[in-house]
Amino acid sequence: MSETFTNLPIAPGSYLPNRSTFNQGDDGAFILFSSDTRGVTGRKIYINTGLVPIFLSLVNTSGADGQAIIRGIIQLRSLAGGLSSSNNLKSAFEHMTLIKNVQVCYKIFQVGKDSKSKAGVYITNIRPAFSNDSSPTGLHNVHFDSGRPFSRIVKSNKDFIGSRQAAINGHHSSVQAAADHLSNEHIEQAQFGGKASFDLFYIPTYLHNELGVWITPTQKTFRIEDAAKELAEILVNTQRYLEKNTGSEETLNWVIEGDGAKLLDKAVAKLPYSKQYKLYKQSFQFVDPSMDLTPLLRNLNTMDAKLHDTPVKINRTGARASMASISRAGNRNAETLRIIGALNKKNYNQSIKGLLDQASHTGKNISNAMAMMNTPMIATFMDIINRTRGTSSW
Amino acid sequence: MVIKNAVLSTDYSKSPLVTFNLSDTHLLMRVPPHESTYTPIQAPSNLDIYAPDTYQEKANLGILSRNLLNYSWNYMFKDLPYNAGTIMVAVTLWKVPIVQNKINSLLNPSNLNNIILSFSDSLFRDNNDELIKQRDPNLDEQLWIYPKQEEDLHSYNVNGNNWIRYKDGHPSMPRLTYWFSNAITKDHLINVGINLTGFLDEQIGSPEGVDTLLERLIQEFFEHFHIQYTPETLAEMELYK
Numbered sequence: 187m188s189e190t191f192t193n194l195p196i197a198p199g200s201y202l203p204n205r206s207t208f209n210q211g212d213d214g215a216f217i218l219f220s221s222d223t224r225g226v227t228g229r230k231i232y233i234n235t236g237l238v239p240i241f242l243s244l245v246n247t248s249g250a251d252g253q254a255i256i257r258g259i260i261q262l263r264s265l266a267g268g269l270s271s272s273n274n275l276k277s278a279f280e281h282m283t284l285i286k287n288v289q290v291c292y293k294i295f296q297v298g299k300d301s302k303s304k305a306g307v308y309i310t311n312i313r314p315a316f317s318n319d320s321s322p323t324g325l326h327n328v329h330f331d332s333g334r335p336f337s338r339i340v341k342s343n344k345d346f347i348g349s350r351q352a353a354i355n356g357h358h359s360s361v362q363a364a365a366d367h368l369s370n371e372h373i374e375q376a377q378f379g380g381k382a383s384f385d386l387f388y389i390p391t392y393l394h395n396e397l398g399v400w401i402t403p404t405q406k407t408f409r410i411e412d413a414a415k416e417l418a419e420i421l422v423n424t425q426r427y428l429e430k431n432t433g434s435e436e437t438l439n440w441v442i443e444g445d446g447a448k449l450l451d452k453a454v455a456k457l458p459y460s461k462q463y464k465l466y467k468q469s470f471q472f473v474d475p476s477m478d479l480t481p482l483l484r485n486l487n488t489m490d491a492k493l494h495d496t497p498v499k500i501n502r503t504g505a506r507a508s509m510a511s512i513s514r515a516g517n518r519n520a521e522t523l524r525i526i527g528a529l530n531k532k533n534y535n536q537s538i539k540g541l542l543d544q545a546s547h548t549g550k551n552i553s554n555a556m557a558m559m560n561t562p563m564i565a566t567f568m569d570i571i572n573r574t575r576g577t578s579s580w
Numbered sequence: 581m582v583i584k585n586a587v588l589s590t591d592y593s594k595s596p597l598v599t600f601n602l603s604d605t606h607l608l609m610r611v612p613p614h615e616s617t618y619t620p621i622q623a624p625s626n627l628d629i630y631a632p633d634t635y636q637e638k639a640n641l642g643i644l645s646r647n648l649l650n651y652s653w654n655y656m657f658k659d660l661p662y663n664a665g666t667i668m669v670a671v672t673l674w675k676v677p678i679v680q681n682k683i684n685s686l687l688n689p690s691n692l693n694n695i696i697l698s699f700s701d702s703l704f705r706d707n708n709d710e711l712i713k714q715r716d717p718n719l720d721e722q723l724w725i726y727p728k729q730e731e732d733l734h735s736y737n738v739n740g741n742n743w744i745r746y747k748d749g750h751p752s753m754p755r756l757t758y759w760f761s762n763a764i765t766k767d768h769l770i771n772v773g774i775n776l777t778g779f780l781d782e783q784i785g786s787p788e789g790v791d792t793l794l795e796r797l798i799q800e801f802f803e804h805f806h807i808q809y810t811p812e813t814l815a816e817m818e819l820y821k
Contacts, residue, residue, distance in 0.1 A: 284656075320754040320780055331703050333639025335621075335650050335670030335773050338703075341752035358617050359666040360777035361753075363652060367618035380637075 216308055219259060220568040228263025229294070230306035233567045237312050239476070244288050244314060247571060251286045256568070258285035262292065262307050280310075289313050314357050319390040321361035323413050325420060326388050328365040330381035337365045342385065346423035347438055348431075351384040354417075356444020356474060361388045372441045372473055372499075387417055389449055414452035421453060421465060428467035437469045437492060447475040451482040457489065465491035473499045584785035586658040587665075587793055592804040598622065600648055602673065603629045605764045605813065607648070609671075610804035616652035616666070623648045627673070629768050635675060640702040641695070644675040648770075655797065657783075665778025667797060672771045685766035687816045692744060692763050693730050700726040700748060725749055725756060736760060738802040743772075758798065765813055772805075774798060 216232040218224060223231035246252040262283070282291045291311035295304070325342040327349075339361055351373055358364035369381050376382035428438060442450055450470075457463040470486065471494030472479060479498070486493075592610040600607040600623065614620040623646065627634050635644035649671040654663040676686060676695055683691040704724040726748035727733055736745040741762055749756035758774040776794055784790045809817070 320778055322752075322754070331639065332637040333643050333645035333672070333674065333699075334703075335647055335672055336668070336757060336775055338750070339753055340750045356617075359652070359654070360668075360775070362668060362775050362777065363616050363618050363666070370619065 218566045219309065220256070220566045222260050223263060223566075225306070230304065231259065231262055231309065232304075232306050233259075233309040234311075235567065235570065237309070238567075238570055240312050241567075241571060244312060245571075255285045255288055258283075259290060259309070262290070262309075314391070319360055321388060321390050323388060323390055324416055326361060326365070326386045327383065328369065328386050329383045330369060332380065336362060337369060337381075339365055339386075345419055346427040347385045347420060348427065349383060349385050349438075350436075351382060351439050351441070352387065353384060353441040354387045354443065354446030354449060355389055356446055356476070357391065359391065361386070361390075364388060368441060368443065372443070372471075374439070387420065387446075387449075389413060389446065410449070410452065414449055414456060417449060417453035418456040421468065422457065422463060425465055425467055432467070437467050439494060440468060440470045441473060442470060442475070443473045444476050447472055447477050447479065447482060451477065451485075454482065454485045454489070459488060463489060465489040468492065469494055471497060471499065583789050585660055585664070585783055587779070587784070588656045588658050589796075589800055590653065590655070592800065595804075598649065599625055601626045602764065602768070603627070604810045605629075605768075606806075606808040607671070607770065608806040608808070609649075611649065611651050611669075612653040614651045615654050616668070618650075618652070620652070621647050621650035621670075629673065629675065629765070634673075639674075639699075641699055642677040642680050643699065646673045647671075648673055655779075660783075663778065664783065665776060665780075667801075668773075668775040668777075669801065670773040670775075672773070674769050674771060676767050676769065678767045685816065686763035686769050687766055687813065688820050689744075692761065692769065693733050695769075696733060696744060696746065696761055697727055697729070700746075701728070704748070723751060725751060736802075738799065739806055741802075741805075741807050743802070760802070762807060764807065764809060766816065770807070774801070 215235050217235055219231040219233045245255050247256065265283075280291065280293050282289050284290075289312070290309060291313070292307050292309045295306055295308055322341050325344060325347070327340045327342050329338045329340075331338060353368045353373065355361075355364035355368060358367060365386055368386065369384070373382055373384050424438060428436070440450075465486065466489075469492040475498065590612050592612070595610040595612045598607075598609050598611045627646070627648075632644070635646045637645045639645050647670065649669070652666060652668040654666050657664045678684065678686065678691075681695060681698065683694060686692045686695065704726045727746040732746055734745045736743040743760040743762045745758070745760050747756040747758055755776055758776070760772040760774070761769055762772075763769045776797070779790050779793060781787050781790055784793055
């Protein structure tokens with residue numbers, strides 16, 4: 187018989203990862219990972235339900251690697267905190283282990299007389315196991331040459347964007363991988379064909395993965411808040427540049443991929459509401475957004491920013507996580523639609539209807555699965571994951 | 581030389597064998613599974629290198645180009661729970677209009693060197709635009725690093741294949757791109773581009789340790805890369821020895 191979620195004491199808030207960091211799910215409750223981790227053998231393993239979208243995006247449960255990751259997590263019953271895991275320098279309770287393509291961050295919680303928490307392994311984060319990334323954060327100029335498989339990239343000294351296209355990347359192992367991927371998949375072609383040059387605001391993987399203690403001294407010199415501040419300045423300076431140097435109809439088109447939406451959200455939030463801070467010369471398109479876009483769209487609307495004709499694109503592996511984020515926004519989707527319509531003075535209900543229809547199926551499954559948490563039923567994190575299986579293919 | 585954290589080699593013996601038959605020149609290589617977010621490229625196994633529609637792009641100097649392979653994989657630390665770094669490998673086929681470029685055969689090493697130098701020059705000089713420089717001083721052509729003379733091109737001999745090796749890129753980036761060129765006929769050549777990310781000094785132990793490591797990783801890749809030339813090519817190569 188399982189424990190009821192309503193009565194399950196979760197790890198204290200201080201045990202959760204910093205809320206401001208990237209790649210975390212919404213705060214949720216800790217529930218058992220699977221029926222194999224109830225503590226019959228070894229420690230119990232709990233996981234935060236806010237990690238559902240991230241787990242969906244990183245772990246293909248029907249593949250061999252996905253199954254290996256699930257087995258690896260279950261093995262934390264006996265191996266957690268062992269020699270193969272890394273300790274967090276700030277807290278001896280925090281550990282991290284690498285299983286296939288994901289890093290699993292967890293804390294081992296012992297029972298104390300005065301503790302309300304149950305003993306066990308608490309998985310606080312799951313994130314992609316990207317390489318150490320030596321690529322610098324910030325603005326880069328990306329140029330393509332026929333006959334060469336890699337783009338030519340320069341770290342830019344500019345504080346504004348002079349080209350017609352720009353992007354903020356999602357998860358990639360390097361600025362080279364990000365630039366090549368965005369160019370091949372999302373940046374519009376040059377006027378006379380071929381790949382267009384564009385400006386890329388690069389977010390390295392160590393910022394996506396920021397917990398602040400596993401990164402190297404070099405990497406510690408640049409943090410999310412700094413990146414958001416730099417991006418905010420670029421948005422403002424670019425607007426001024428475009429107002430002075432381009433025709434009334436010309437805009438800069440931004441492609442915002444994955445977690446790039448979170449950085450943009452932070453940057454836009456830094457701009458005070460003022461006539462000075464309008465973004466009407468800049469247009470935005472979101473690819474596989476990893477967050478509920480409503481608050482960001484509300485801010486962009488306030489600043490008169492524009493949206494691309496296809497405001498949101500959902501692709502491949504990002505699909506399930508994006509769908510989960512969108513569907514979990516619930517009735518806020520109606521507000522999202524209204525804001526999207528207002529942003530471009532167009533009725534986007536039809537163009538985005540397909541997206542929301544797609545999300546709807548996922549949404550029903552995820553909503554049903556999430557509802558399980560509020561009832562005294564037998565349910566685990568893997569039950570929730572299995573309920574979403576097949577909602578969006580890999 | 582201090583090595584703080586050992587990096588595990590790729591087990592090429594367990595990697596799939598990728599082959600290309602380029603009009604009877606055969607490329608054979610072991611390529612580990614692709615592990616990056618971008619879409620990998622792998623061209624069909626059989627390509628007629630004399631057919632114009634084999635090529636996808638027309639580049640500077642009238643060169644026709646075809647991507648054969650673009651893959652990326654990661655390297656693990658032996659004792660740390662994260663990746664040490666990532667390699668991107670791209671193999672490209674070029675058809676060079678030799679008459680237009682006033683050379684006789686790419687199999688002649690000095691002709692091959694000339695094409696590489698001319699192509700690099702044409703590529704990196706096109707940033708000499710005053711407007712671009714005003715917008716971003718980093719785009720000044722003087723800053724780019726690329727082979728400008730024969731001394732910047734180096735011989736790299738692996739498996740009996742003699743590659744021409746060089747680097748290019750921008751100093752604002754952490755690492756230059758490695759390039760390897762090998763002529764397979766009098767007017768066709770294979771380019772291999774290698775981009776390495778990660779492998780940080782502070783984790784590997786020292787800059788020298790990183791250099792040694794990267795050389796080892798590159799060497800391991802080329803030890804599993806074989807070219808079988810046509811008899812005609814082998815005969816012509818003899819002329820230039």
